[in-house]
Amino acid sequence: MSELFPRKQVMGFVFSLVLTAAALTVYFMDVSFAVGMTILLATAFIQAGVQLVGFMHAGESEDKVAIYANIYYGIAIALVTIFGTLLILVWDM
């Protein structure tokens, strides 16, 4: 039975729950917007990393380089789109 619950995945799950709890501090504690956003950015991106590397096995095959290049490219374009939009339409710079 225990062979069905590999340590790495159980730890990944526990870590995800801990990160979710950490993210909740912005709700239960009185933090400033800047501090809150810093906490959320950190917990969200770490958790996404746990999923991609730990659960999705992004680095296990010989296509590793292509897969990581694709992920980084996707994230880069996503961030440019989101922050570019914020810069022009919300922060009015």
Next chain:
Amino acid sequence: MKVDNSLPLEYGTEQNKLNILGFWIFLGAEVMLFATLFATYFTLENRTGNGPAGAEIFELTPVLIETILLLTSSFTIGLGVHAMRLGRKNAMITFFSITLLLGLAFLGVEIYEFTHYASIGAGLQVSAFTGILLTTLGTHGAHVTLGLFWGLFIIMQVKKRGLTPETANKSFIFSLYWHFLDVVWIFIFSFIYLKGMM
């Protein structure tokens, strides 16, 4: 068909490897889809018109339940793939079934949430904010719905045909999709709900 037995079944053939790489590229496009939705959400977040703002309608309890359900389902499908690699077909089917049940529960809570929003005057057409909020959540929910049917068909195939390079490959690709939906939810949870309630 040439099967390389040194690799997990789902990577066993050249076609299998290409399918997995191809699916990662598809997920890259999905990242972009959700990035545009988030960009639009952040732009329209404060355009509430005569409707309610996020802080007035968001409730922590259902959102937290949804988060735990989806996180756990992502864990169980990971265990499913692990069981598949051990050749434990029945354990794999059990884990995949638990995953789909958790997904179904998630969808149930989300449907409750949507009807609740509609009942308190936060429907799709009330303001730019409610429009983009429900579009973003709905796009994710539609992906989960699709995933439920996809997963169900995968389980049926594995039951019928056993673990072959083809069914293992399909199951692994489905697990990638399901983990990806959890990643998207993490961002929705953090930057729509928690940011809105902060």
